[in-house]
Amino acid sequence: xxxxxxxxxxxxxxxxxxxxxxxxxxxxxxxxxxxxxxxxxxxxxxxxxxxxxxxxxxxxxxxxxxxxxxxxxxxxxxxxxxxxxxxxxxxxxxxxxxxxxxxxxxxxxxxxxxxxxxxxxxxxxxxxxxxxxxxxxxxxxxxxxxxxxxxxxxxxxxxxxxxxxxxxxxxxxxxxxxxxxxxxxxxxxxxxxxxxxxxxxxxxxxxxxxxxxxxxxxxxxxxxxxxxxxxxxxxxxxxxxxxxxxxxxxxxxxxxxxxxxxxxxxxxxxxxxxxxxxxxxxxxxxxxxxxxxxxxxxxxxxxxxxxxxxxxxxxxxxxxxxxxxxxxxxxxxxxxxxxxxxxxxxxxxxxxxxxxxxxxxxxxxxxxxxxxxxxxxx
Amino acid sequence: xxxxxxxxxxxxxxxxxxxxxxxxxxxxxxxxxxxxxxxxxxxxxxxxxxxxxxxxxxxxxxxxxxxxxxxxxxxxxxxxxxxxxxxxxxxxxxxxxxxxxxxxxxxxxxxxxxxxxxxxxxxxxxxxxxxxxxxxxxxxxxxxxxxxxxxxxxxxxxxxxxxxxxxxxxxxxxxxxxxxxxxxxxxxxxxxxxxxxxxxxxxxxxxxxxxxxxxxxxxxxxxxxxxxxxxxxxxxxxxxxxxxxxxxxxxxxxxxxxxxxxxxxxxxxxxxxxxxxxxxxxxxxxxxxxxxxxxxxxxxxxxxxxxxxxxxxxxxxxxxxxxxxxxxxxxxxxxxxxxxxxxxxxxxxxxxxxxxxxxxxxxxxxxxxxxxxxxxxxxxxxxxxxxxxxxxxxxxxxxxxxxxxxxxxxxxxxxxxxxxxxxxxxxxxxxxxxxxxxxxxxxxxxxxxxxxxxxxxxxxxxxxxxxxxxxxxxxxxxxxxxxxxxxxxxxxxxxxxxxxxxxxxxxxxxxxxxxxxxxxxxxxxxxxxxxxxxxxxxxxxxxxxxxxxxxxxxxxxxxxxxxxxxxxxxxxxxxxxxxxxxxxxxxxxxxxxxxxxxxxxxxxx
Numbered sequence: 001x002x003x004x005x006x007x008x009x010x011x012x013x014x015x016x017x018x019x020x021x022x023x024x025x026x027x028x029x030x031x032x033x034x035x036x037x038x039x040x041x042x043x044x045x046x047x048x049x050x051x052x053x054x055x056x057x058x059x060x061x062x063x064x065x066x067x068x069x070x071x072x073x074x075x076x077x078x079x080x081x082x083x084x085x086x087x088x089x090x091x092x093x094x095x096x097x098x099x100x101x102x103x104x105x106x107x108x109x110x111x112x113x114x115x116x117x118x119x120x121x122x123x124x125x126x127x128x129x130x131x132x133x134x135x136x137x138x139x140x141x142x143x144x145x146x147x148x149x150x151x152x153x154x155x156x157x158x159x160x161x162x163x164x165x166x167x168x169x170x171x172x173x174x175x176x177x178x179x180x181x182x183x184x185x186x187x188x189x190x191x192x193x194x195x196x197x198x199x200x201x202x203x204x205x206x207x208x209x210x211x212x213x214x215x216x217x218x219x220x221x222x223x224x225x226x227x228x229x230x231x232x233x234x235x236x237x238x239x240x241x242x243x244x245x246x247x248x249x250x251x252x253x254x255x256x257x258x259x260x261x262x263x264x265x266x267x268x269x270x271x272x273x274x275x276x277x278x279x280x281x282x283x284x285x286x287x288x289x290x291x292x293x294x295x296x297x298x299x300x301x302x303x304x305x306x307x308x309x310x311x312x313x314x315x316x317x318x319x320x321x322x323x324x325x326x327x328x329x330x331x332x333x334x335x336x337x338x339x340x341x342x343x344x345x346x347x348x349x350x351x352x353x354x355x356x357x358x359x360x361x362x363x364x365x366x367x368x369x370x371x372x373x374x375x376x377x378x
Numbered sequence: 379x380x381x382x383x384x385x386x387x388x389x390x391x392x393x394x395x396x397x398x399x400x401x402x403x404x405x406x407x408x409x410x411x412x413x414x415x416x417x418x419x420x421x422x423x424x425x426x427x428x429x430x431x432x433x434x435x436x437x438x439x440x441x442x443x444x445x446x447x448x449x450x451x452x453x454x455x456x457x458x459x460x461x462x463x464x465x466x467x468x469x470x471x472x473x474x475x476x477x478x479x480x481x482x483x484x485x486x487x488x489x490x491x492x493x494x495x496x497x498x499x500x501x502x503x504x505x506x507x508x509x510x511x512x513x514x515x516x517x518x519x520x521x522x523x524x525x526x527x528x529x530x531x532x533x534x535x536x537x538x539x540x541x542x543x544x545x546x547x548x549x550x551x552x553x554x555x556x557x558x559x560x561x562x563x564x565x566x567x568x569x570x571x572x573x574x575x576x577x578x579x580x581x582x583x584x585x586x587x588x589x590x591x592x593x594x595x596x597x598x599x600x601x602x603x604x605x606x607x608x609x610x611x612x613x614x615x616x617x618x619x620x621x622x623x624x625x626x627x628x629x630x631x632x633x634x635x636x637x638x639x640x641x642x643x644x645x646x647x648x649x650x651x652x653x654x655x656x657x658x659x660x661x662x663x664x665x666x667x668x669x670x671x672x673x674x675x676x677x678x679x680x681x682x683x684x685x686x687x688x689x690x691x692x693x694x695x696x697x698x699x700x701x702x703x704x705x706x707x708x709x710x711x712x713x714x715x716x717x718x719x720x721x722x723x724x725x726x727x728x729x730x731x732x733x734x735x736x737x738x739x740x741x742x743x744x745x746x747x748x749x750x751x752x753x754x755x756x757x758x759x760x761x762x763x764x765x766x767x768x769x770x771x772x773x774x775x776x777x778x779x780x781x782x783x784x785x786x787x788x789x790x791x792x793x794x795x796x797x798x799x800x801x802x803x804x805x806x807x808x809x810x811x812x813x814x815x816x817x818x819x820x821x822x823x824x825x826x827x828x829x830x831x832x833x834x835x836x837x838x839x840x841x842x843x844x845x846x847x848x849x850x851x852x853x854x855x856x857x858x859x860x861x862x863x864x865x866x867x868x869x870x871x872x873x874x875x876x877x878x879x880x881x882x883x884x885x886x887x888x889x890x891x892x893x894x895x896x897x898x899x900x901x902x903x904x905x906x907x908x909x910x911x912x913x914x915x916x917x918x919x920x921x922x923x924x925x926x927x928x929x930x931x932x933x934x935x936x937x938x939x940x941x942x943x944x945x946x947x948x949x950x951x952x953x954x955x956x957x958x959x960x961x962x963x964x965x966x967x968x969x970x971x972x973x974x975x976x977x978x979x980x981x982x983x
Contacts, residue, residue, distance in 0.1 A: 006941060192934065215906075219931040239934055255941050269941045276944055301944065311943055314950065350908060369908065371933040375954040378947065 003272070004058040004254045005085055007077075008265030009066035010034070010283060013101070017134030017204075018162075020196040022267055022281040026068045033287050034266075035077060040290040041264050041279075042084045055086045056262070058251035059093040061115075067097040071106035078113040092250045094119055094158075099141035107152040117249070118149050119158040120185075125176040129165050132210070133193075134200060139179065146183045156247055158187035163225065164218040165193050166201070166210040173221045174228070181232040186247035190225050191240050192218055219368050237320045239370060256319050258312040266296075274303045305332065309339065313360075314374035317353075322361025336360065343376040385571075385637045387453060389564045390595065392460040392475055394503055395485035396493035396852060400515040404485060404547040404556075405443075405459060409626065411553045412445040412457070441581075442478075442593050442639045443626045449561040457560060458639040460580065460595075462499075467728030469856065470675050473502055474580040474655050477671060478595035478639065481509040481564030483556065484537075488514045488522035488544075492530045492819060494793045494854035500535050509564050512542035513556060518549050526820065534819045567637030574665040575599035575607070577634075577642075577658040582649050584703035588620060590646035593639075594658060597669060600635040601642065606661035610668035614651050615661045616644035649706045675707040677725025678786060678857060679732055679752050679836055680769035682713050682879060683739070684721030686746035686959060686970060691720050697743035698722060701735060708735060713770070717879045717963045718748055718973070723770055725755075729836050748961070748970045750879045754833045757784040757860050771881040774867045777918060784860040786832040789814070792843065794851040796824045801846040809834035810863075810885060832857060833883070868893050868922075871914040872904070873966045879973050889915075894923040896975070903972045906930035911966055 011026040011034075012019075024030060059081070066074065078093075087093070094117040095110060107118070124130050125139045142159075149157055159180050163173050180188060195201045195212065204210040213221075226236055234242035238256060241249065254261055263270045267281035277300045280286045289296035303311070309332055316323035328336045337344060337355070344360070347353045352366030352373050366373050395401040441461045448454050462475045476482065482503045486492055503510055512531050514524045528539030543559060545552025581593040594601075601607070605618045620643040622630045634640045646652050654675075657668035685694050698710050708731075713723040726732040732752060739745050756768045759781045768774055790811070794802055796818070803813070803826065811830035819825050835855060843851050868889050870880035884892050893915025900913050904927055915923040960967035 192932070215931040216928075222932065255943065258943070261941055263941060269943070271941060271943070278942070278944075299944070307947070311947060314947075315943065352908075367934075369930055369933045371950065371953060372908070372930075375950045375957070378951050378954050 001054060001260065002254075003054070003056050003260040003262065004060065004251050005056040005081070005087070006251075006261055006263040006268055006270075007038070007059070007061045007066075007081065008263065008268040008279075009061065009063040009069065010266045010281075011068050012063065012065045013068060013098070013136050015134065015200075017132065017200040018193060018195060019134075020199050021064075022283075023064050024283060030283065031069060031073070034283060035073060037287040037290040037296075038077070038265055039080060040293075041296065042081065044290070044293075044295060045262065045264070055088060055091075057087065057091050058254060059085075059087060059091055060251040061093075061095040063096055065098045065101055065121075066095050067101040067106065071109040074106070075109040075113040078110070078115060082114055089114075092117055092156075094249070094251060096121065097145065099137040099145045102145050102148060104148045104152055107148050107154070111152050111154065116154070117156040117158070118154045119160065119187075119189075120145055120149070122159045122180060123162045124165065124168075125179045126168075126172055129168050129172065129176075132165055132167055132201070133162065143183065146185070156187070157183075157185040158189060158249065159183065159185045161188065161190040162193050163190060163221040164213040166205070166212055168213065168221075170217060170220055170224065174224060177225060177228045181229070181234075187241070187243045187249060188229060188234055189241050190229075192222065222368060235320075239318045239367065253319075256315050258308070258315050274305075274308045276301045276303060308332070309334075309336070310377045313340070313377040317360070317362055317370065317373060317377075320361070322353075322359040325355075325358045325360055340377060347373055347376060384456075384635070385568070386566045388456045388458065388567055388637045389481065389560050390458045390460065390479045390567055390637070390639055391481040391483060391560055391564050392462050392479045392508075393483045393485055394462060394472075394476075394496075394499035395515075396487070396490070396495040396499075399485050399487040399490065399493070399496070400547050401461075401485055404483070404513070404515060404545075405461060407547045407550060407553050408457075408459060408557065409443060409445060411550070411557065412447050441626070442624055442641070444623045444639065445625070447557045447561065450558055451561075455561050456638075457557070460639065467726075467731045469498070469502070470673070470727075471581065471654055472499065473506070473671065474578065476503055476506045476508060477669070478578055478580045479506075479508055480567060481511065481560065483560075484510050484512045485515050486512065486527050486531065486542075488517045488524045488527050489519050491523075491527050491823065492534055492793070493852035494791045494825075495852065497534065497791060497793075497825070498854040498856075510537060511556070511559050511563055512537050512539070513552070514542050514544045515547055517544045517551065518546040530820050530823075534825070569596070569598045569636030571598075571600060571636050573598040573636075574663050575601055575605075575658065575660040576665045576669055577601060578669050579652060579654055579656050579658060581654055582652045582706070584649055585643070588643040588645070590649050590652045590703075591641050591643050592646075592652050592658070593641050594634070595639050596634050596636050598636050598665070599660065600633055601658070602633045607642075607644065607658050608661040608664060609652065610657040610659055610665070611672050612651050612653060612656055614646075616646055619643050619645050649703055653706050675727060677707060677709055677727060678754060678832060679726045679728055680723060680755065681726075681732060681752040682715065682718065682721055682723050682750035682770070683710075683736070684715065684718040684748045684750075684879075686748055688719050690745055693743065694722065694739070694745055694747070697739050697745060698724070700743075701738060705735070707731070715750075715879045716875075717877045717961055717968065718750070719961075721748075725769065726752075729840075748973050750973050751882055752836050753883065754786050754831075754836065756865065756883060759783075768883075771867050771883050772878050774883060777866070782862050783865045785863050785865065786857050787829050787859060787861045788832050788835060788855040789858045790828050790830055790835065790853060790855040791825060792828070792851055792853050793819065793823060793825050794847050795822055798847040798850060799824050799826065802826065802843065802851060805839075805842055805846055806830060809837075809839060810888075829858065831861075831863065831885075866917050868896075869916045870896060870900070871912075871916060872900070872968065873911045873964055874914075875964050875966075876916075877963065877968075889917055890922050893917075897923045897925040899975045900972055901925040901927055903975055904966065904968055907966060909965070 010023050012023040093115045095115050096119045098121045122142045205212050229242045236242050237248050260272045266283050266286040269278045278298050279296045280298045286296045325336055354363050393401045443459045445457045446454055447457050460475045460478055462472045514527050517524050524544050528542050531537045532539040543552050543555050576598045577594040577596045579592045582590050585591050603621050608615045622628050623640040655672040659665045702708050707727050710722045710724040714720050758766045760779050761781050806828045809830050811828035814827040816826045864886040865883050866886050868882050868884050869876050897913045897915050910929045911927040913925045914921045960969050
């Protein structure tokens, strides 16, 4: 059985204005306790009973900002993970990094430890937009990071971008895409900004100090993104993800296929065959549980078939080619087109989806309003 | 005629006051002072027993409490305090409870002075020949100005201000004086003990175990347990199962005699068989004429009530059934709407009555309701001479069939500090009011009287009045009859379909303005759909206002952090739930608040 390993590093330089995740400023002592607990969790986790005997074939170290940790700590951690889970050399091993937290030395260490994919949080290029987002780096830092990654042998780079930021214009976004492409990453992920409650941006919008980006502009930005990335040779394979041939992110594909993965670290989520669970998100609780020899379980949910099927539908629909209906039938023993016949009819009539080559997928019309389609299957 | 010695020691009185002038607190204090309640039992404002009453600070159901007071002459007197509702919607109930008394305490807030409802209630009391004892309350407040309040009593009502008792229900000051004045000034009841029974029902309420409990004042004769009685207007007969008085806990008695106040239970299943204002007499030895003043309260305001969940229709019907047991003036009948499905058209005494019923349905019965904008009862004379009463815009006949239309008018008394006369008159003119009179009630305050359509009063008038006078105005009104008016039905079309639940009857001159306001409001309330949605206001075939809701452009979930798919699913479920709670009309989903939106539209030009 194929599965992926996710490791969550909850530390950041500081909080971004749009982030509503549990993250902590990096403090050496805290990080030490975290690393200790994470190693305990690695030892404990077979006790979940779900962990297959096979090795994971994708690994993703995400955050937070994993690269805020000292290079040696990180490299040691990855080596320990590899020793514990014994993934093959062919596995995709990604780490998330923010510009300004990586240098050649750190990156070389990561390469040696087995990391072969680097995802860089560029987000924006222009100072005012970076400031609105509360990012703590410049475009120059991004250039340096990419250069350092290339120099140390990384051949699979992703740049993360955000559009629809208050104040961001269509022209600025066009230029941002061009600046991202000029760095020749193998992969680009571009998300439209969400402003969750409880974030700094949310407050500013509430107080009318910031004007949220109008829906029409956001849509124009999205279409511009798709056209311009296509021109630069990036193929869209998911709502927000674009890759040069042969460089799709296998770890993320696993999520969209509603596959299996084990999450380690605070707030990490796991899924094996309809069983979902997550870890405590506060570091303190996470460490305390493991200190007591307990699994740091926060939520534990056995999904019924109906929910598993719904999740498979709405996650799969994010993919450009859609949900593989044959695979769906093999997995659940029913035909999605019969099970959801009413919903599918309605969506077909509205022109939001299409069925072709045994795949159910969003149309050009459905793509920008995918939530409407997703919600139908719940 | 025979009068007993006991009768000479009975005093029946009520308290009349403008809302918030301290009626309930004063009642509490009187009860406490006479030992009807021990301090331990004392719960604030015991007479307002329903939660809702307490929260809103108004009295919906009247109660009658017997208290014993040892007066200055050393004798013990039986004082019956009859509580009255303080709001215009219930003015008929007020008049019935006044008819059960010989005297009234007129409570005036020492810092507020006389207000519109004070005046309305005083005139009612004078109509019933009640002895009025003025009480200037809240003299403990720093802002109190009892001299000014007394002067208003003299100038406006013509009462001798020097006889007013200055009191504070809060501190207890003046309570003794009030009790002594009730004994000395309020006449003892008269009424022949040997005459055939005549008892006035001044309130009734439904009890799940004992059936309807009627609150009565025996005017003549007497009432005993086991007696066979007849309702003179309702004409049904019952047997007295239980007689009692409130002190304030219900206490059984063997007999209630002329002059006394109490309650009677006779296994009556429905309050409609025991209506306020009716006369109870002996079935075997009947009185020849009923007590004067009985009339069936007629609902003046109507609205549609629809369950949010279509499956709750039966529960709503049961809840209305139960509420009607206790509320003879609530009427309802099934109604269907294209937009809202199956529900009920309900009639109420007024806006407050409507709000109370809605709130009780939601609170006590856990129902979620969609309410349509309220309508008054219109009278349509058709070309063929037939006269129709219309309480739902959808019933209005085509313009070609109508000879004339009439709508209920009210006489509205509004009191306010003189600085606000301008804005208030402007508001009244704007609401099609006809100026009747203006009078200075003191150097600072003015009473103005307008006649205006009831439909304008129920359309956000009170809120507007309060906001244009910084809360200082008080309002009282009574329906004075029907007046002809140039009325049209305004239809609202969403995606080219008429939304029956949004139609309303308006004056022709105001149709354009209101239509425009409503479509603008709806544009903000209906969410974007996959297609553009035109919203129009129309009179007949003519479109008078138009807006449109642009098509939805973008709605996608962003990044999926570390495989947290449950979170995604929950977000989508929430979105779906929001959608489910909307009303689907054709292809358009309309949020519930849209149906009430026509009410809360600002009226500015």
